[in-house]
Amino acid sequence: MRSISRSIQPVYAPFLHPKHTTKIQLSNSTPRPAWTRAFHASASLRVIDLAYSLHDNQGRAKGDPIVIIHGLFGSKKNNRSVSNALARALDRPVYAVDTRNHGDSSHHKVHNYIAIADDVEAFLKKHNLKNATLIGHSMGAKTVMTMALRNPDCCANIIPVDNAPVDAALSSDFPIYAEGMQKAERAKPKSQKEADELLQPYAKDLPVRQFLLTNLVRPAPSEPLKFRIPVKILTDALDNMADFPFTDPEQARFNKRALFVRGTKSHYVSDEVLPIIGRFFPRFELVDIEAGHWVISEKPEEFIKAVVEFLQEKDE
Template identity: 75%
Template sequence: MRTLHKGLRPLYAPLLHPKHTVRIRSPLSISCGAPRRSFQTSASYRTIDLAYDLHDNGGKATGAPILILHGLFGSKKNNRSISKALARDLSRPVYAIDLRNHGDSAHDKAHNYIALAEDTEAFLEKHDLRDATLIGHSMGAKTVMTMALRNPDCCANIIPVDNAPVDAALSSDFPNYVEGMRKVENEKVNSQKAADEILEPFAKELPVRQFLLTNLTRPSPSEPLKFRIPVQILAKALDDMADFPFTDPDIRRFNKPALFMRGSRSHYVSDETIPIIGRFFPRFELMDIDAGHWVISENPEAFRRGVVEFLQDKE
């Protein structure tokens, strides 16, 4: 699992740190999105005070903190089980975060990686969290990469899960999910079953629908069900979620350890992205996990082992 394929050395070796290891899959092309919009990588947004759950193994976890950031349409609840396991195995407190416009955190019209990074940096400062490990899946992965490149001193290392520091079109599934959620709200349903039936044409897989429907709440007993996430805001943010705010690794670079974990059945971290990962994050390692894009929920044990091994190596 941790041997560099010799056939890649002429192409990748100049860009890789000696500790980088990768098991190669069949090459997949990067799906490029629309022409880049202008990102203000130093912009300052109104920061959101992020909701969180702290998992500290009953107070026994006292090491350096770990932050775990969910993906688009997710919440801190998605990472409850894995957070408890990591707190136990590593004896480190794990903060499961709700990013802006998700879970119990406040809503705001600005939803891009600079805003998400600034929120999380403010969270680290507010809670006086030093030498943190930042773990993020999908949207959360690009957020922790953005934080590491903006301010390398904000963390000790990062673990981006199934995303890469490139502009690449989101899976066409995500606009479908948004359309389905809009239809659920427009129909003013009163039951999860009714919502699931409306959503099914837009999200064929039951686990995906169950994931999306975790956001469905009833504001009051007399009102129909409604998504707690601001569907309209996130619909408008899909292009920003496909982008990455940094383009020049000669200007921005993170020279601390980074573990990139990718699903072996996902296209989000294709082999073609490896060189640019190596330039932005020269001390990176790459681990394949038998999963699709939803790595943590699809194969939590392999994910847990990979994180524990990586972080124990760094102690």
């Protein structure tokens, strides 16, 4: 595992936009309006009361809270063992949440980073979680970055895992997974084995299929299995998940500590985007873990070690 300090210098040249082949302007020549609280409080968005699991080492973890947010098609269950380990190691309670349209949380047709960030910020306020560390993987990573940039006071620091603050196309696997889940649901499978066979052409790797199938439930004893997540809503939201709400580091910046964790076998945080990370998050640090996009599940011990070391460092 290789750690790079925040000494990486930002650059001011335009970036080639990975998704739309346009450019992200990093200079002051075309200023954009800052994210305002009025925009955040848009009446068009309904806040979802998020389901969660609390991991507090049987009530012994009394420090500042940690909130951990899963990725697309995931849930709070994905982070159970890591949450327990962090609660023990850091003596801090860990809240693993289900975002809207995931896990046990409610469904809503709006699924973008504005809405997800609204939900999580409302969760922090409802549970009086102050001075929190926000950890997020993939979709969760962009969520915590969005929260930190638009309202730096909402947290003490952030740990985005394998995603960057840019518009960038999702891995081509995600639309294929979504297509497979829709096909499997239409076939009305009677068993996990049948559903697994239906998914196999769309997800070759067994661990990925097992991950997707954690969303499969049986509504009633005599009914076929179906996905508890609204697959159609999430399929329609894939472009939103590729986007990022902020484009101008001159208008939004998070000056607190941030640890970016990336998988060395993943393309989501390339060396080319490191300078723009530095513009949005001047105090960022980077840890590389030899893994693909699913860093936390592939290398949990290395991930836990990186998080513990970062959070145990004195905030200067």
